[in-house]
Amino acid sequence: MSHFVELGLQAATRDSADYIILDMDTYGGALLDADKIRMALLKYPKPVYVYINKNAASAGALISIACDSIYMDAGSIIGAATVVDGEGKPAPDKYQSDMRAMMRTTAETNHRNPVFAENMVGKAVGADSLTVGNVTTFTTSEAIKNGYCEAEIHSLEELYTYLHLHHAAITHFELSTTDQIVNFFMNPALRGLLLLLIIGGIYFELQTPGIGVALFAALVGIALYFIPSYLNGLAENWEILIFFIGAVLLILEITVIPGFGLAGLSGLVLIVSSLILVGLNNDTFDFTFVPESDIYITSATVLAAFTAGTVLAFAAGNRFMKSALFNKISLQDTFQSSDGFTSNFHTEVLTGKQGTSYSVLRPSGKILLDGNVYDAYTRGEYVEANKAVEVIEQVGSSLKVKEIHVQ
Numbered sequence: 001m002s003h004f005v006e007l008g009l010q011a012a013t014r015d016s017a018d019y020i021i022l023d024m025d026t027y028g029g030a031l032l033d034a035d036k037i038r039m040a041l042l043k044y045p046k047p048v049y050v051y052i053n054k055n056a057a058s059a060g061a062l063i064s065i066a067c068d069s070i071y072m073d074a075g076s077i078i079g080a081a082t083v084v085d086g087e088g089k090p091a092p093d094k095y096q097s098d099m100r101a102m103m104r105t106t107a108e109t110n111h112r113n114p115v116f117a118e119n120m121v122g123k124a125v126g127a128d129s130l131t132v133g134n135v136t137t138f139t140t141s142e143a144i145k146n147g148y149c150e151a152e153i154h155s156l157e158e159l160y161t162y163l164h165l166h167h168a169a170i171t172h173f174e175l176s177t178t179d180q181i182v183n184f185f186m187n188p189a190l191r192g193l194l195l196l197l198i199i200g201g202i203y204f205e206l207q208t209p210g211i212g213v214a215l216f217a218a219l220v221g222i223a224l225y226f227i228p229s230y231l232n233g234l235a236e237n238w239e240i241l242i243f244f245i246g247a248v249l250l251i252l253e254i255t256v257i258p259g260f261g262l263a264g265l266s267g268l269v270l271i272v273s274s275l276i277l278v279g280l281n282n283d284t285f286d287f288t289f290v291p292e293s294d295i296y297i298t299s300a301t302v303l304a305a306f307t308a309g310t311v312l313a314f315a316a317g318n319r320f321m322k323s324a325l326f327n328k329i330s331l332q333d334t335f336q337s338s339d340g341f342t343s344n345f346h347t348e349v350l351t352g353k354q355g356t357s358y359s360v361l362r363p364s365g366k367i368l369l370d371g372n373v374y375d376a377y378t379r380g381e382y383v384e385a386n387k388a389v390e391v392i393e394q395v396g397s398s399l400k401v402k403e404i405h406v407q
Helices: 002-014 031-045 059-066 093-109 114-119 138-143 156-162 177-184 188-207 213-231 237-255 262-277 291-319 324-329
Strands: 020-026 048-057 069-072 077-079 123-125 131-133 137-139 354-357 366-367 372-377 389-394 398-403
Touching: 002 020, 002 031, 020 156, 031 059, 031 093, 048 059, 048 156, 069 131, 069 213, 077 354, 077 398, 093 324, 137 138, 177 213, 188 291, 213 237, 237 262, 262 291, 262 354, 366 398
Parallel strands: 020 048, 048 069, 048 077, 372 398
Antiparallel strands: 077 137, 123 131, 354 366, 354 389, 366 372, 389 398
16 A cells, blocks of 8 residues: 555656645554555655545554644544554554554654554553553544644535635546556456466476477566565565575476475475565564465465466376467478488387487486487486486477386
């Protein structure tokens, strides 16, 4: 949410707006977001007014107090700013203390009584420092009486008249097309599909020699997964970094290190962790204010996508290689030696023949068959050089092989 408020303030600056009016109706939100919004409003050089249309609870109270003037509709409330964890239970007192100080300094900055602001959080009572009491919440009339509301206003149009803005040009901020697209890619279902695209793209790239469409698809999926999260303030630099560290470890495991061991497992753990973290509004490794439901949903989405992607990749791999789509994107023409073309690929059927691995197959590499060297790849297995292999299928200009154990 803080990202959208920042975008709105930037648009107001570009349009040389004289006033900012927030239309407020919220039961609260993430403290980190609220603090970013608070600081942005306090630093904004032009007057910022808030119109509370029913509710300004919790984080909404903090944001409202950060505005230069507060106006409330009849029947509205402001207050109840106790910090709670993801399950709605009061957070430990260190968070309450921080929130009380935040409310006090914000109220003092805008010349309001800081005691009332602090009491909206409540004071710690009890030995465990977890129970809070004396939480203040103002109705419209109480807020006016105690200096936390300038006037009771019944609509935005009435507020424009009250502020003598009825002849002013009113601009309602809306997200740009680009921002709407970014927000669109934050949809959980779509993010699950992007994960499938990433996993499938990487799998098919490993199954075919060279660099092709599958790798490009995976890179597109990675970009569309991470960039919207970064722009929305969910993905931190370090969370993206551990994804690429994990990817490097996985590549080293596949291309350099024999077998599949610690590097590969560490790479997978880092990749999965990164994909989960960029979907959560955590503060480094502090998940106090992240609802458990968000953690469960994000983790389940990532793990389900990994499972489904792996199953689909293995199931669809062979069919894709034989599909009409693969035939369209792979070279199907035959170049005859009588026309002056040469190739190390023989026209005879090689399926079932046995040879040796000329290089390490990780899973792609070279094999030696009947004195000729061919491009080859396995079904995913790692095969050392100079091992006996058997051709199980001819795919385009490559051979699919498996290791055989000669007694």
